[in-house]
Amino acid sequence: MFNKDESPTSFLLVQNLDEDESPSVQIPLSTSRIREREYIQKKGFFYRLSSRTNVFTKYQVRGAELVLIDSLQLSNPNFETFSWKDDAHLLAVSREEIADKKSQARVYQINVKEMKIVKEETIVLPFATQQYWALHVGLVDLDKDDLWLAYSFFKSKGKYGHTTSDTTYYATINYGNFQLKSIQKEVRSTYPGGFNIIQSYSFKDEQGDYYFMTNPGIALGNNIKRPTAIFRKKKDQHLVDEDYMINISESIGNHAYGIWYAGDGKAVIRNEQRTLFKDFSDYHSVYQFEYRLVDLKSGKIEKIPFPLDKGTQKENVWSDRRYVYAAIDDSNDEHRVWKYNLQTKEVSKGIKLPNTTNYTVRLDYLK
Template identity: 85%
Template sequence: MRRLILLLYSISTFLFSCNPTVEKNIDPNFVLCLFNKDESPTSFLLVERLDEDENASVQIPLSTARIREREYIQKNGFFYRLSNSTSVFTKYQLRGSSLVLLDSLHLRNPNVETVSWKDDENLLAVCREDIAEQKSQARVYQINVKEMKIVREDTIILPHATDEFWALHVGLVDFEKDDLWLAYSFFKSKGKYGYTTSDTTYYATINYDSFQLKTIQKETRSTYPGGFNLIQSYSFKDEKGDYYFMTNPGIALGNNVKLPTAIFRKKKGQHLVDQEYMINISASIGNHAYGMWYVGDSKAVIRNEQKQLYTDFSDFHSVYQFEYRLVDLKTGVIEKIDFPLDKGTQKENVWSDDHYIYAAIDDANDEHRVWKYNLHTKEVSKGIELPNTTNYTVRLDYLK
């Protein structure tokens, strides 16, 4: 399977400087993005293979300070950054052992939450707009990445749930039969963790030519669809073109823990979500999960928390608690993958081919490596070990 990939971020504004550590031409197949223990620049680690005996080709520092943002997309050999702090969209290319800034453009506003490719040259970016009148507005940008131009920009007003829940979260976007499909929910500020999400998910279909709202479908089986997908994957299309997605109401995202994490389906060519299909992850494993990656043959990997191991959100990201599980999308059967426990939230660290699932894991022994799961034999083995300066692995991405 060849997935599109997301890449990492810089604490700088829209200027992005990468000084190569080695001057040589490379043609890597994979890139891992690493936080470093000594607070030195976060870096890209470029490698040819993910096997245990592989050595890194080159490591590229990304900034002069610790990274605070994760908002990169990669497609067809180019890297794109959507900065929520600066509202700037930038384009880069890997040349030899350097990342070169090619172009940039300004968006009207920040708060971009989700993106989807309309075609190979046009990216759809959807953001929420916070306005005083408490109207739930979403702004949609169509960006032609070849010409680096905003070719379309429109605003959608989505009726908010209640006077209490009016702040908008747009978690998913799909383009189907000339219509734009959005999955979203509403939240409010609350106490220690800052917010909680309402108990309803909404699916809106918008005619893309006229930008008129056609239908809204309500979902009460779970809430907080998708998430900030510039950081982590929550949806995919299978070989038949059916669209699968996850809701994430747990403490790390939606903070409505009474409702379950679940997987839903929208069949190819349809705008309505299949009301007869739901995989209730929380009911099966007793925990919430975050992140979902398709590995082929109607199976997906999820990354779940363990509520007995953390205290609250203050230590949620730092506790070694995260498990990886394989979900059969046809039967709903969920099996644990015997990887070491991982730490950290919001990681895009899973990739697969026809034989293996690969996961970049930071374990309790302070070992940072890629682990492999054989899809045919179910055996777990070691992959490439990352530099001992690594503190935290954020991404594992396939470049070809």
């Protein structure tokens, strides 16, 4: 969570998320900057893969402290996405800035137990143009021997910094020799994923099918004429299913950011309300964000009656397949976890966070 007085960011540890529960441990972190929140939690450890530095760090909670265990120097910053190959190996992908406008992605496989780089390779991705040449790598997936990347290109644009081209690309690469096997073009939407070191944009269901979301709204891709949409890549396939698309923007009249699996073919999304913000200058501070449940088979989208939330790019949703939990900062200046019963569709209150809280940006289940 981020505090109102800009004191160091904190982790709160609790035994459960019930309304009468109190935080048992509060751990202040070393930074108060809201952009520095790229923590990855796995098997009792926290990892930090920053988009601004080239240091990969490993931490562990010990008592009321987050203790640095080890660190690893990488070749470059600009990390946008990661995926787990297995419990011991993290795949991390960065975009490389080079002078002649060639589009490059750098892939790392890191053994997090030994904190060693197992593989490291640069991949040149074609289709950059003179106008749109800056690379965004939003998603990575490893399926057997194929490495799959979803990416797009963007350019600088005035006040809001950038805008994205109309096309998404899906590259399939032989993970043994890093040779490019194929590229699939996607013109139904753009800006696949986002910065998933900060927020989730993909998942695999019980059958191993890979679902992901594009994010062309003002807060990420900034190509607002394109729809936010959910797509699918079936297990053991490197081509995205061209017959499958859930057009979120068409259904709800707004863009969305972030997707989390709730089990049994249902997913949660977090959407903006374009009538409630002026432009990106007040976007993060307006109480506008809604939460909706998407049926991945039928495409039906239902609103979850949580209070309106504020803040962009939050990793604040989790589900135990019975409830959906969301950490929300509402207009009453109350900061708490809310619960949605997936069977009864009832909403109830969960744990309330300290009054010093300004934003709650993560909700992690430690296992």
